[in-house]
Amino acid sequence: MNGWHGRLLNVDLTHRRTWPETLPAEWLQTYLGGRGLGIRLMRDYYQLDPYSAEIPLIFAVGPLCGTPAPTAARLSVVSRSPLTATIYDCSAGGRFAWRLKAAGFDAVKIVGQSSAPVVLKITPQGGELLPAEKLWGSTVGATVAQLDSQGSVAAIGPAGENRVRFANIMMGEGNSVGRGGLGAVMGAKQLKALLVAGNLKVEITDRERFDEARRDILRLFKASPVIYGDLGIAEYGTPALVDLMTQRRMAPTENFRKTIFAAADQYSGPAIRRQYQPKNHGCYGCPIQCKKSTQDGTPLPEYETVNHFGALNGISDLRSIINSNNLCNQLGMDTITAAASLSAWGEIRGRFPRAEEVGPLLEKIALRSGKGDLLAEGAQRLSRQLGKPGLSMSVKGLELPAYDPRGAYGMALAYCTSNRGGCHLRAYPISHEILRKPVPTDRFDFAGKARIIKISEDCNAAIDSLVACKFSFFGASLEEYAELLTATTGIEYSPQKLKEIGERIYLTERFYNLQNGFSAADDQLPSRFFNEAGSSGDGIEVPPIDRLRFDEELQKYYRIRGLDEQGFFVADNWLEQQP
Amino acid sequence: MIRQLRKYADKLQLDGSALPQQTAILAQDDRLLSFGAEALLPLGQAVIERLNVVSLVVAAPPLPLLEILLRRLAEDAQTLIPQDTETRTFLHDIPLVRKEEFSIENPQRIVELLGQRKGVLVEEVGILATGSVTVEQAYINYSSVYHALFVKLLLMLLVDAPPTAIELDLLQPLLKQLQQPIPLRLDDLYRGPLLGKTAILEAIDQVGKRTVELKLVDSFFGNISCRLAEQVFISQSAASLDALPGCIDLVPNDNSSTAGITASSELIAHRAIFAQTAASVILHGHPKFTVIFSLLCEETACKISDCWKDCDKIRYLGTVPVVAGEVGAGGIAKNVPPVIGDGIAVVYGHGVFATGNDDFRQPLATMITLENWCRREYLHRLTNRK
Ligand SMILES: [Zn+2]
Numbered sequence: 001m002n003g004w005h006g007r008l009l010n011v012d013l014t015h016r017r018t019w020p021e022t023l024p025a026e027w028l029q030t031y032l033g034g035r036g037l038g039i040r041l042m043r044d045y046y047q048l049d050p051y052s053a054e055i056p057l058i059f060a061v062g063p064l065c066g067t068p069a070p071t072a073a074r075l076s077v078v079s080r081s082p083l084t085a086t087i088y089d090c091s092a093g094g095r096f097a098w099r100l101k102a103a104g105f106d107a108v109k110i111v112g113q114s115s116a117p118v119v120l121k122i123t124p125q126g127g128e129l130l131p132a133e134k135l136w137g138s139t140v141g142a143t144v145a146q147l148d149s150q151g152s153v154a155a156i157g158p159a160g161e162n163r164v165r166f167a168n169i170m171m172g173e174g175n176s177v178g179r180g181g182l183g184a185v186m187g188a189k190q191l192k193a194l195l196v197a198g199n200l201k202v203e204i205t206d207r208e209r210f211d212e213a214r215r216d217i218l219r220l221f222k223a224s225p226v227i228y229g230d231l232g233i234a235e236y237g238t239p240a241l242v243d244l245m246t247q248r249r250m251a252p253t254e255n256f257r258k259t260i261f262a263a264a265d266q267y268s269g270p271a272i273r274r275q276y277q278p279k280n281h282g283c284y285g286c287p288i289q290c291k292k293s294t295q296d297g298t299p300l301p302e303y304e305t306v307n308h309f310g311a312l313n314g315i316s317d318l319r320s321i322i323n324s325n326n327l328c329n330q331l332g333m334d335t336i337t338a339a340a341s342l343s344a345w346g347e348i349r350g351r352f353p354r355a356e357e358v359g360p361l362l363e364k365i366a367l368r369s370g371k372g373d374l375l376a377e378g379a380q381r382l383s384r385q386l387g388k389p390g391l392s393m394s395v396k397g398l399e400l401p402a403y404d405p406r407g408a409y410g411m412a413l414a415y416c417t418s419n420r421g422g423c424h425l426r427a428y429p430i431s432h433e434i435l436r437k438p439v440p441t442d443r444f445d446f447a448g449k450a451r452i453i454k455i456s457e458d459c460n461a462a463i464d465s466l467v468a469c470k471f472s473f474f475g476a477s478l479e480e481y482a483e484l485l486t487a488t489t490g491i492e493y494s495p496q497k498l499k500e501i502g503e504r505i506y507l508t509e510r511f512y513n514l515q516n517g518f519s520a521a522d523d524q525l526p527s528r529f530f531n532e533a534g535s536s537g538d539g540i541e542v543p544p545i546d547r548l549r550f551d552e553e554l555q556k557y558y559r560i561r562g563l564d565e566q567g568f569f570v571a572d573n574w575l576e577q578q579p
Numbered sequence: 580m581i582r583q584l585r586k587y588a589d590k591l592q593l594d595g596s597a598l599p600q601q602t603a604i605l606a607q608d609d610r611l612l613s614f615g616a617e618a619l620l621p622l623g624q625a626v627i628e629r630l631n632v633v634s635l636v637v638a639a640p641p642l643p644l645l646e647i648l649l650r651r652l653a654e655d656a657q658t659l660i661p662q663d664t665e666t667r668t669f670l671h672d673i674p675l676v677r678k679e680e681f682s683i684e685n686p687q688r689i690v691e692l693l694g695q696r697k698g699v700l701v702e703e704v705g706i707l708a709t710g711s712v713t714v715e716q717a718y719i720n721y722s723s724v725y726h727a728l729f730v731k732l733l734l735m736l737l738v739d740a741p742p743t744a745i746e747l748d749l750l751q752p753l754l755k756q757l758q759q760p761i762p763l764r765l766d767d768l769y770r771g772p773l774l775g776k777t778a779i780l781e782a783i784d785q786v787g788k789r790t791v792e793l794k795l796v797d798s799f800f801g802n803i804s805c806r807l808a809e810q811v812f813i814s815q816s817a818a819s820l821d822a823l824p825g826c827i828d829l830v831p832n833d834n835s836s837t838a839g840i841t842a843s844s845e846l847i848a849h850r851a852i853f854a855q856t857a858a859s860v861i862l863h864g865h866p867k868f869t870v871i872f873s874l875l876c877e878e879t880a881c882k883i884s885d886c887w888k889d890c891d892k893i894r895y896l897g898t899v900p901v902v903a904g905e906v907g908a909g910g911i912a913k914n915v916p917p918v919i920g921d922g923i924a925v926v927y928g929h930g931v932f933a934t935g936n937d938d939f940r941q942p943l944a945t946m947i948t949l950e951n952w953c954r955r956e957y958l959h960r961l962t963n964r965k
Binding site: 216219220222223224225226228229230231232236240241242243244246247268269270432434435436437438439440441447448450451452455458459479480482494495496497499500503556559560 | 580606607608609630631632633667668669671690691693694695696697710711712713714715716719815816817818830834835836837838839840841842843844846847850905906907908909
């Protein structure tokens with residue numbers, strides 16, 4: 001059985017112990033790796049408090065990692081989110097995942113709490129805990145610089161140490177395990193960084209079949225205007241979307257009071273290119289290279305980040321936006337939630353922060369000093385505390401990214417059905433509602449969206465378990481990735497089988513959340529989107545979302561998922577029946 | 580959604596890729612919906628219920644293409660690998676299911692194969708194709724499989740064993756059609772020069788509809804553009820040429836906006852053609868007989884195995900150049916502009932790029948003329964095979 005090492009590294013920080021364990025082949029074959037394997041490994045722990053000593057923090061790679069499969073040098077980190085209280089996973093690229101696989105492990109499961117800061121070093125010989133008092137308090141960049149001569153690094157910054165609820169775990173190359181605050185879970189364990197080194201290879205069972213699938217995928221990338229087009233993400237990175245979202249009048253502006261920002265052209269893809277002549281970067285072995293940096297290597301922001309530090313806070317200054325992005329990376333926290341928290345706070349107090357105020361505020365958040373302590377709680381908690389819960393633009397406590405739900409009804413529904421809260425990547429309907437991939441759908445119509453969302457959630461859960469990058473699927477499909485997986489492992493996988501795997505993963509997550517007290521009441525958008533119109537104009541009408549139609553489609557979604565009207569499982573013992 | 584089913588059932592008749600009385604379309608919303616031939620619904624239902632998809636088309640092509648093909652294939656052949664671009668890029672291969680491999684009670688073999696590929700050929704049924712996002716997607720996949728099957732079989736009849744009397748008899752309706760050229764009706768089309776946005780959008784809409792009506796493109800879209808000063812109007816990616824209003828992007832040449840990220844994957848090729856020629860409009864379609872002839876390479880002792888990518892020769896259909904090149908960033912943009920000076924060029928296994936200096940009459944006319952030449956030539960060669 002190629003593709004997996006079949007090994008898990010256990011780490012108990014309380015007792016300073018590390019030991020390898022064999023992973024059952026059945027789990028690997030039915031949960032693949034990444035998100036799926038992590039979710040399975042959480043089965044006995046999902047009800048624990050995210051800051052409890054016993055909760056596991058799991059790093060899991062997938063069966064394609066370590067092979068030349070395009071965009072597959074990724075891993076997922078899984079635990080429970082201190083921001084949303086949902087089960088949580090996040091996928092990240094870079095070089096770390098590939099190194100972890102080369103160290104001979106499919107997953108690392110970290111439990112316990114160290115009495116003093118430590119670094120976990122992983123090699124094919126196993127795990128080793130190194131003292132890290134001197135690194136505690138350091139930025140991500142400084143930490144990485146101290147360690148990366150010995151291997152690839154994943155580290156937290158001050159935000160994680162101070163339990164900012166949206167603290168990231170940052171890969172040494174700048175990629176982030178973002179959104180849900182798993183950096184705070186790592187900080188609570190006093191684990192400053194992971195360091196991995198190894199050179200074990202992943203064998204491919206059928207090389208010829210693998211190469212053919214790989215060629216098919218690269219051909220599809222070339223045929224995809226979003227990936228390799230003149231105006232696509234290989235050229236401009238994801239800020240290529242700024243102009244499009246402006247034209248579609250769905251760019252969240254001033255805490256979602258408006259959906260268009262007149263000065264967005266100051267930080268659009270072309271504006272960034274004009275001012276910075278960016279260099280291309282990307283994850284290990286990725287042919288797309290969508291990450292951009294300035295000539296001196298400072299990472300340039302993604303679309304979500306430019307919009308949220310830009311339009312969402314009424315800021316047009318690109319220099320300030322890049323600075324905010326850089327600060328978040330160095331302090332180790334999520335850009336979307338940081339910016340959305342500032343924006344919610346801005347609306348509540350009647351004034352959005354000025355460009356020059358953002359940097360100092362971000363530093364306060366990471367240190368939880370002054371006003372930063374409240375902002376470090378995220379938009380939902382701060383809005384409640386300030387008596388304006390309706391002004392948190394979030395679902396299940398996760399702040400919405402840069403696609404206004406009034407401009408894409410599938411996106412509206414998908415924000416609510418996502419198991420980790422208001423995230424665009426779980427079903428990614430922007431792909432068909434806006435980018436016309438694989439085929440276009442009517443963004444202002446709910447018809448048919450429930451099933452599309454369900455299928456996409458299943459597909460993406462499988463993709464997150466392979467682990468491949470979502471951007472690949474602007475060109476390729478599960479068809480080609482199933483081929484890669486089959487060729488690698490020697491076990492026949494079809495797209496249909498992958499969707500079944502994804503469905504099981506999705507339902508497991510939902511089951512965990514429901515057991516933790518979530519219900520249909522949490523599958524709802526903030527009322528602003530049902531009561532207030534977006535910014536209509538230029539022949540595009542952006543009305544409030546019709547609540548009846550939304551609820552109707554949500555009910556359809558529950559039926560298609562086999563859930564009852566309240567979104568609950570029909571069988572209480574559903575989980576016990578799963579492998 | 581039932582409206583959608585009807586719409587695409589109608590489209591399958593209009594584009595001539597399915598028999599009206601043997602077309603069924605099914606879709607799953609929170610319940611199963613279906614439209615079309617009663618006889619096909621039980622199989623369709625048995626299949627779609629076992630798949631995690633939105634839509635399914637079950638239909639029979641208007642000619643007994645599949646029947647003829649199966650007789651020509653080895654009995655144990657399990658897949659068909661046509662050489663057209665759609666198969667190469669999107670379908671990869673087309674699985675075959677023989678009649679003894681399934682029943683309505685046990686459609687497992689079909690389910691398994693449709694769990695892997697976008698469409699399959701099923702003996703005595705026709706083509707089954709699915710969509711995982713929309714009803715349109717199953718229609719598109721059906722139409723792509725049909726296009727690939729048509730091109731593959733008709734090419735086989737030219738290069739493999741000559742057609743038997745029975746085959747010729749079965750193909751009579753097609754051969755009769757080929758005796759009638761595609762009409763060169765252009766007078767009602769917008770007359771250039773196209774100088775303003777309104778005129779351009781209308782002209783594009785008109786020629787798009789005509790291209791579909793004349794079956795010069797399959798459902799795999801094609802694309803259309805018009806240059807205006809330093810900008811290009813171009814149809815969007817995955818936009819059906821008979822439904823272009825609202826689906827045209829305006830892309831500035833200096834890339835001062837990236838809103839055109841939704842433009843056709845052939846934007847790169849269109850831009851290169853505009854940059855290297857005096858053309859002001861481009862029409863790109865996939866006329867079937869031109870595609871067949873583009874694949875008919877009579878080169879001997881050629882060492883190239885990946886013709887789509889590696890062939891650097893220029894061949895000719897009459898006087899029209901044929902070059903290789905893959906979709907999007909894959910080579911068309913490099914290979915087509917240098918040879919399209921006379922207003923038309925063919926891409927191996929793919930289709931035609933035709934240009935005009937004033938309006939779309941010229942490219943439509945050259946595309947029709949070439950396709951008519953290929954149709955005549957095909958008929959001539961086929962009926963003279965020994
Ligand atoms: Zn084409």
